[in-house]
Amino acid sequence: MSDQVRLEEDFSLEALQNGDQAEFARVVEAYSGYIYRLAMKMLQNPQDAEDILQETFIKAYKAFPKFDGRSKISTWLYRIVTNEALMFLRRKRPDLISVEVPRQDDNEDDLKPLQIIDWCCLPEAELMSDEARRYLDESVDQLSENLKMTFILRDIEGLSTKETAEVLDISETAVKTRLHRARLRLREMLTSYYKERLPQTV
C-alpha cells in the first residue's frame, strides 16, 4: 500500500549473489507476505497462489547471481511473480490469448461512463461487507490480464507508476492508460452492484 512504510532494503547484495542461505532467508521473510498476497489477487486461488509463491522464490534464488541491483529487490521479485502468474494463467486458459485480437479495453467508446448513479452515500458497513469484498475481488478478476495486473500493482499493492512500468516492462504512459481503463471498468461494475443496495426512493 502506498501509505504504508516500505521495507528497508538493507540486504547484502554480495551475499545474495553468492547464494548465502541466511541472507536469502531474510529476503524470503521480508517479502513472502507481499508476494503471496499478490499471487492470491492475480490467481484468486490459494493452492495456485502457493505454487506460484514457491516458484517465484526458487527462480529468485537461482537468478540472484545475475541480479545487478539496478532495481529494488522488491520490484525484481514482483516482476518474477507477475511473469509466473501470467504464464500460469496462459497455461490454464490458452484459448484466451492464443490469438492477438483487439480486446474490448482498446476500444475508446468503451471508456464512456454508462451508469451515472451516486452510491457514495452508502454506509461503510454496506460498502465493505463480506459480500461486497467478494464482489470487489470478482470484479478485478473479470478485467483483461493487462488491466488486471496494472490495477493490482498500482491500486492494491501501491507501487508507483515507475515501479509498475518496470515490473510489467511497459512505458509509464501505458501504465497510466491501463490503470485509468481498469478503474473506469471497475467503477461501472461496482455501480451495478451498489445501486441495488441504495435505499428505494418511493
Add this chain to the structure above:
Amino acid sequence: MIHHQNCTHFLNSLSDYVDDELSAELCQELERHMSDCEDCQIVVDTLKKTVYLYHETAEEPIIPSDVRVRLYRRLNLDEFLGDMQKREIDSR
C-alpha cells in the same frame, strides 16, 4: 449519461485528478466544469470511491503459517523457520 463535448474532453484526465496529478490549470478547469455538471461530479466521486474501497479492503501482506512452513521446506531453509514454528510443526 455523459454526452457533452466537455465531459468527454475531461474523461481521460479523471484518474490523474483522483491521484492529484493533474496540472493546476486543468484541475481548475475540471472543477469549474463539475460545479455545473452533476453527471461528471458523480463519475468522479464514484471513481474516487472505487479506488478508495480497493485500497481499504486490501488484506495485510501476511502469509498463513502453514504456507510459510511449506515454502521454507521447499527452499531448504527449514533451519531459518524460527524455533517456535518448528516446534509447532514437529509436534503435529
